[in-house]
Amino acid sequence: MKRLLETLVENNREITKKGNLASYIPELLNADKNDLGVAVITLDGKVHSAGDCSKKFTMQSISKVVSLILAIQDNGKERVFEKVGMEPTGDSFNSIVNLEIKQKVKPYNPMINAGAIATTALIYGVSEEEKFEKILNFTRKVTGNNDIDINKSVYKSEKLTGDRNRYLAYYLKSNNTIDGDVEDILDLYFKQCSIEVNCIDIAKFASMLANDGILPWSGERVISREVSRIVKTIMVTCGMYDASGKFAVHIGIPAKSGVGGGIMAAVPKRMGIGVYGPSLDKKGNSIAGTHILKELSDELDLSIF
Ligand code: GLU
Secondary structure, three states, X not given: OHHHHHHHXXXXXXXXXXXXXXXXXXHHHHOOOOOOEEEEEEOOOOEEEEEOOXXXXXXXXXXXXXXXXXXXXXXXXXXXXXXXXXXXXXXXXXXXXHHHHHHOOOOOOOOOHHHHHHHHHOOOOOOHHHHHHHHHHHHHHHHOOOOOEEOHHHHHHHHHHOHHHHHHHHHHHHOOOOOOOHHHHHHHHHHHHOEEEOHHHHHHHHHHHHOOOEOOOOOOEOOOHHHHHHHXXXXXXXXXXXXXXXXXXXXXXXXXXXXXXXXEEEEOOOEEEEEEOOOEOXXXXXXXXXXXXXXXXXXXXXXXO
């Protein structure tokens, strides 16, 4: 496995040149465009990795999986899907059109920004600090890494430049889709996006999803089988922005990407995969990371379809 991963990194390193770093969050421009890494955790808990696997990056949209899980655990799936839909959009992740013209009140799904702001708003806690602790502690638990923390510079950068998310959140509030203080909810959303991980961390997270909610390395159940199933299904239909259909056809693995360059992919009953490559394609997915997943899927016959 290690040899295969090393070959994949080697073969796809050149592709990083064809994409671009995300620039709309200025701090993300500090990443190294050539970085590329991949980690696989099989369900016996074994870790295989290659390339720039210890490089840290912010979860960005991968954190939408965390807020969806916590929102369902705190509220039940009925209440969550009263507030957020479960249909793919075909539009970009931060699209305003979806809300204003197409559906008006309910964001299309929990993997676009509006939907994630709505699920983040549903997380219980007596204070904003407590809610963030919950998000952070959950992430630490499912990655088995207690050192995980927020990248303060990225957080500040997001908060300073996040006006589009501000627009989405105030629009949701005006329609009573979210309750509470909009700035507090946004602050929590910016913080969850700024949690810093590496490839191995997200591969571990994915291995828990692949294992139906049980941590492969300890046998502990952290989410129910049903929540794990719902999350993986939404990852298939909506996890790769408006390239989710193409990704399902060519790669066929439940996955969620983030503009920090990470892709978290869960192969049911087989393995968790984490890929990092901050050079992105036009849809916002790691350009070389997607290629690695394609080759890995072909090589090991990973498509669920
Ligand atoms: N923090 C980013 C935003 O809200 C996340 C976007 C992403 O990774 O897709 O714009």
